[in-house]
Amino acid sequence: MKRIIITLLAFVSCKGFAQAAAINDTIVLSRTQAEALFLEKNIAIISEKLNIEIADAQVIQAKLWPNPTLTIGELNLWHNATAQEVPPLWGNFGKTSQVTAELEQLVQTAGKRKKMIAMEKVGVDIAKEYFKTFLRNLKIEFRGNLTDLQYTQAQEAVYKKQLSSMQTMLKGYGNQVTQGNIGRGEYIRLQASELQFLKEIADLRKENNSLQKELKVLMNLPPTSFVKLTDEGFVPENKNIENINLGNLMASAIENRPDMRVIKLGNDYNDHKYKYEKAMRTPDVTLGISYDRGASTMNDFVGLGFALDLPFFSRNQGNIKAAKLAIEQGKLLTQEKTISVQSEVLQAYQDLIVTKKLYDSVEANYESDLDKLLESYRKNFLQRNTSMLEYLDFVDAYLDNKSIVLNSKKDLNKNLEELRYISGQQIN
Template sequence: MKKRSGYLVIIALCCITVGIRAQPIADTLVVTPPEAEVVFLQRNLRLLAAKLDIEVAKAEVIQSKLWPNPTVSIGEVNLWSNQGAEALGRLFGNWGNHAQVAVDVEQLIQTAGKRKKLVAIEETGIALAERSFEDLLRSLQVEFRTQLAELNRTQQGMAAYRQALERLQQLLTGYQRQVAQGNISRSEYMRLRASELELMKTIDDYRRQNGEAQQALKVLMGLPSADDRVLIATGFREIPFDTLEALNAATIQEWTYAYNTELAALRLGVTRADQQLRFERAQRVPDVKLSAGYDRGGNIMRDFVGLGIAVDLPLFHRNQGAIKAAQLALEQSRLLATNAENQVVGEAVRAWKDLQATVARRNLVGPQYEADMEALLEGYHRNFAQRHISLLEYLDFLDAYLQTKDNLLDIEKTLREQYETLRYHVGSQLP
């Protein structure tokens, strides 16, 4: 197989980064979920972009701590003199004997703790950006692990149907000879061919679903869209069923209130809205401008130095509109946070109940059921080949076996999806 330099670079990068083990086939990559997740955390473009929001928030804090720059103005400079000009002495060389100049320095002093309040707003912005990043991370982890579960389901499903297809094709080879010899009716042979086509169609459906999961995972892992390797997920970690059995609705609600990142971000939004209201109210207090000036030859004193102070009179503009807008924004934030708490806690409890139902269904099937079905299929295949059972009996059991396989794979996938959804709601309280 011709190796393309483009994806060889990607293979080398992934192997160096996380130690992913590649099969001898160049376009097949075997990854365990933990290995794939390391690549996802390091290369996911949405996460990398969201991290920059935190750095932007930190830069805003730096900006808010800076003092306003002083203002320097130079004026009253005459470039020529008239007959009534007073001799003042030269400034530079031969120039300046009759030159007048005024220099003023002005500094804005913020009152009512405006600068401190603005710093508090921006520092809350850092915490808000961090919580928003954590919420995005958890939601993407749910999506990533769900796609891994889908990848595993489709690959195992394809393997099961391909195995059944191989056995059926072995029978068809023998049946074809028997039909030619007139020992078996052609209708039985055609019935087996119809079953063969049904299996091939199902395999094609699984292949399509697998391709969709492959593409979604590659996007989440930051791999190029043109990458044509095949990911094979293996080595999933066990779900802690003992821990899940010990949970109850009250614990789920408590954990969701305390550790859900979406709710944490909304609460920080309320805090920031309250800080913004405090800042807008402080804007009612006028700032003070302090000034110092030097005037050469423009006053009764030849070299005059004076101090000044300026303050706005809050007669018309007392920041009324901005204060009202901030009050409404605070009330809006509180309403949205309360609504989200009711919704998210309800979703968490529902996710826990759904997971309980799936676990109960899994326990009802039992760990030995799949092995028993495998043994029975082997027996049915052997007995049918030896003509001990009819075609109808064989095909009925084959259909029951494949349906059971699909159901077991669906249960496994659903378990992992529901567990990851519950983990998203309750945070790090579940492993």
């Protein structure tokens, strides 16, 4: 029975390892490679691009002339004995047939067609800017996820290193406890620290799993893949931050941000719309040519004609007024958006400067000195020159400081990316 249980456990373990191997199809990427994959394969980006083609199709439609209208009427398909005969249409057919035919063509006046084309062309430009806005929003989300993943990977590596060191000490302490050289209280205290490290690692892995899900969707990767990022780009190039000209950033944001350009293009659209509505005051003309057989003083009558609305009651006053008010509304929205954008740039710039000062306050050799000092504490503890309380207190301080350093790098990356996003300008 015992042998059967061991065999089953071995089978389950092998199956579990096989499933883990299938799930963890690891893909190692740099930030640059990940973004290239994102831009190439993201389904939402591909879908959003189609809106530009849809807007282009509306321009094509606006350029087309209205179709002519052909009307056939008063056609009798039976013979009336009292009908007066007329010359046949062909052969012997049509001697007693009556028929009317009319061909009409709508002719738009006052340049309506040209004005409609101009409106639709602005619509194409707006669609392009909407796509840029969509891509801009998706990019900052994607880059933020990359930064978070690099951060969790680095944090997990720190805790794993401490866990490995703690487990090595626990193994040695376990032997000493068995031999009665060390009290069990110290051993339990080390086990408590080990458990804390395991919990921190578990929490980081859960966060990693959440980021994995988001990134795999954004890069259109198989669900079974596992993304591992290199350290490249976690600390961004930031040498020129002190040289940033705030005035230029604000001007760049107002000029280049897609959402700001959408507002401006909306104003252009309103201008064209106003011109179009004014043109609608002028009635369109419908030209026609008609043919009447057997119903007038002529056997075959051909006549010309035209039709147009008489603008006695409606001269499109309501739509013209609405279009004019839309222009005024657009100006107010532009003013509000301008103030909002400038305020956003200022806040993002100030946040970046604060983060940069914190990052710069960490000396270049601080992390390596911290690692060396931790190793020194560990050796002194093993040699009984340092108490367990002192050693564990330093480990806590070490982990806190490591977390502060990593957070300063992450925040610098995110704040710089935020300023790029807000200003619409690439800042190195």
